[in-house]
Amino acid sequence: MKVKGKVVVVTGAGSGLGQALVLELLRRGARVAAVDLRPEGLEATRTQAGTMAQGLSLHPVDVADRLRVEALPAEVEAFHGQVDGLINNAGIIQPFKRLWELDPPAIERVMRVNFYGTLHMTLAFLPRLLARPEAHLVNVSSMGGFLPVPGQTAYGASKAAVKLLTEGLWAELQGTPVRVTLALPGAMRTGIAQHSGVEAPQAGEGAKIPLLEPDRAAKILLDAVERDAFRVLLGQDARTMDLFYRLSPLWATRLIQNRMRHLLG
Structure with a gap:
């Protein structure tokens, strides 16, 4: 789906990849409904958008609140008149602990x-989306959704669930106007640890992993959307x-375990 002239909802839009996606969508001629838990993050995104902000609406929403989310489509349509795309990008990580060291509420969160x-x-x-002539759904999973990372087992399980959910939706939505793309980011320069309330080393420390910049990731992801890529x-x-x-x-799991063991001490 070409995004020019379309209305796209982006979650986690107050920072990192979500903010970069909002700005890149606006540059490509889309209108955007920016969703984030933090109003201050949304305002920062609006400031970054500058003169492009006329095509932007801000929606402070906790995506974990089902009833609040159910009211959101009508709000977006009231502002933009339609909805053509959804990018589910919002996410948090867990404290860097082994699974049995986590409190159950941390896993549930x-x-x-x-x-x-x-x-x-x-x-x-x-x-x-199904009512539109063409539409697109993007779910952002993670490299941790197909490869276990020590100290992020619960996070990886949540992202693996997103991965399979997205692949299942791709299959079920064949023959409809809705295309589906699964995004699998690796290490990226974002504030996810801070916004998750987690103290953690930077993703590249010790493990020497190159960090992808969010603006570059946003361009790659939206190029994939515009060619209707599966993943x-x-x-x-x-x-x-x-x-x-x-x-x-097994070899890949051992490699990551050896390179990331510093995270657990």
């Missing part, structure tokens, strides 16, 4: 935001580890 937030948004907007890997690390994991899941 990750699942509520990453999986149920994506599910709530998808179910709320899908009827609108898109964001970052050289994601592409490399996708290949390694396909060749030998």
Whole structure:
């Protein structure tokens, strides 16, 4: 789906990849409904948009709140008149601890935001997307959704759920106007740890992993949307580890375990 002239909803739009997606969509001639838990983040996105902000609406929403999410499509349509696309990007990480060291509420919080937030948004907007001549759904999973990362097992499980949800939707939506793209980012320069309330080393420290800049990732992802790609890997690390994991899941898992063990002390 070409995004010019379309209305696209983006979650997690107050920082990082979400903010970069909003700005790139506006540059490409789309109108955007920006969704984020933090009003101050949304205002920062509006400031970054500058003169492009006339095509932007701001929606402070907790995507884990199903009832609040169910009211959102009508709000977006009231402002923009239509909805043609949805990018489920909002997500958080867990504290960098082994699974058995986590409190159950920490695990539940990750699942509520990453999986149920994506599910709530998808179910709320899908009827609108199906009514359009053409539409697009993007779910942002993670390299951690196909490759286990020590200290992020619950996070990885939530993103693996998003991965399979998205692939299932791709199959179920064949023959409809809605195309589906699965995004799998690797290490990226974002504030996800801070916004998750987690103290963590930078993704590249110790493990020497190159960090993908959000603006570059946004361009790659939207290029994939415009060619109706089934999946898109964001970052050289994601592409490399996708290949390694396909060749030998055990070897790839051992490699990541050895390179990331510093995160757990």
